Ligand SMILES: Cc1ncc(C[n+]2csc(CCOP(=O)(O)OP(=O)(O)O)c2C)c(N)n1
């Protein structure tokens with residue numbers, strides 16, 4: 001049996017050009033590795049997995065993996081995934097989006113998909129920037145950060161993805177980091193198997209469009225920063241506000257067991273059919 | 280950890296490596312270096328402690344860590360549930 005890397009090569013589409021287009025050191029590549037290991041670990045066949053990805057560097061992922069894939073429209077991956085899940089709830093539907101994709105153009109779909117608690121496994125690769133289109137600020141760009149559209153520093157406050165999803169009603173909400181791949185594998189498997197709307201935010205360094213403009217000399221420096229600032233959630237919760245400043249809590253934030261939309265729909269359908277039979 | 284030292288082979292696929300330097304920067308045993316060609320290579324393979332960091336974190340799937348001993352070459356890196 002394959003070692004990890006060989007395993008990953010097994011799940012890639014060999015008619016595509018490799019190495020992939022991601023820049024050297026891009027966190028999206030690490031997330032892709034984790035995704036493949038997780039699908040393999042769960043024993044899912046390639047045919048029962050549907051990956052719906054948006055547009056952006058993150059969305060490119062759908063091009064490379066040998067599952068059923070939809071490279072959707074920017075910001076609309078969740079709408080297409082909703083249709084797929086409702087038409088065949090047995091499919092494992094994985095949605096991959098960037099922060100711009102999920103929260104800027106697609107923010108409305110994001111909160112409503114979470115509110116409906118539809119059974120989707122949602123990965124948001126958060127690099128705090130629009131990577132693909134030239135480094136414009138996104139709704140997760142931190143206050144003060146320099147981007148091509150905020151040359152004097154971002155003036156707006158950013159979204160906390162985890163809090164947003166939790167408030168909107170997601171059943172499962174977690175955060176992982178590209179520097180902590182083993183932890184990411186665990187959280188990803190949990191995200192893939194949890195009932196209802198399950199979100200995993202992956203903190204994913206983009207040096208090309210974000211790091212360079214924000215005092216990270218090399219991409220390795222961004223991973224050093226992740227190594228230093230990432231904190232397990234349990235530990236993070238014990239820190240004083242002052243000590244917690246600038247730290248990135250990783251772990252499981254929400255773990256609810258509400259019935260999902262497709263389950264409610266199946267129940268309703270069974271009820272209605274039974275009633276019609278009685279009439 | 281030290282028990283495992285020197286028991287692994289570290290292979291880099293140069294065609295897939297983009298030379299980001301993550302493996303070289305974070306390898307606890309300093310096994311890897313970025314060469315003049317801008318690609319990673321295992322310069323101190325005998326020091327490898329088989330932690331698997333480089334293989335897990337290579338964004339380009341360009342590194343393989345395998346036991347030198349063929350009888351150990353089963354599935355030591357894949358999560359247990361994955362074994363078929
Ligand atoms: C409707 C529409 N508007 C705008 C674009 C241009 N566009 C492509 S990707 C992108 C943003 C990508 O940023 P993000 O979603 O954060 O992904 P990343 O590239 O950072 O992974 C934009 C604005 C588009 N393709 N379609």
Ligand code: SF4
Pocket residue numbers: 021022023025026027028057058127131132205206207208209
């Ligand atoms: S621009 Fe950023 S997000 Fe896109 S591939 Fe490069 S490093 Fe990754």
